Amino acid sequence: GAVVSQHPSWVICKSGTSVKIECRSLDFQATTMFWYRQFPKQSLMLMATSNEGSKATYEQGVEKDKFLINHASLTLSTLTVTSAHPEDSSFYICSAPLGLAGGDDSTDTQYFGPGTRLTVL
């Protein structure tokens, strides 16, 4: 159990275009999901918290108009990188929390998707 998928696993796009990345919790529901960015050989940097039915919460320094997040259902969150530029090239990872009781709690363990490698030419 506790499987999180991401699609696509990798994407190459031209500068100025938009790219959508999907994150799905396959066998559990998640009212909250998290989006991270990871640069090569570095740690994960939290970008935003995706909330089902409400607006996402962005971390300081993350442009919310550039990184659009939509939490459409209890199993799906999407991250859209708008007007992508080469500096947006990175590895993007999502996660969803699951507690021992199967609920969604702030202290739950996070389960991660396999990540999406974005390359902007």
Next chain:
Amino acid sequence: AQTVTQSQPEMSVQEAETVTLSCTYDTSENNYYLFWYKQPPSRQMILVIRQEAYKQQNATENRFSVNFQKAAKSFSLKISDSQLGDTAMYFCAFSGTYKYIFGTGTRLKVLA
């Protein structure tokens, strides 16, 4: 603000040997959770072990165990009988009020 520090950027260990990865953290909270995640070359983050701060007993998962010292704010990971498949980046993470805070990671290489 909480911080997580992993002071060993890289480590290596011979196959079948034991290795300990260090992690220290800083927080003013009393109730929190600590985690170790493994990120192999595939870059999939895999949960290795989880520790609740209110539990004094150290968590254990097969060959993986932790030494949790709450007063010292230390949370080290011990890997026994190291295997080649343990080669990966290991991240220590703190979770207090909702979000994870990750350390900078330790790159572990298991040598044949």
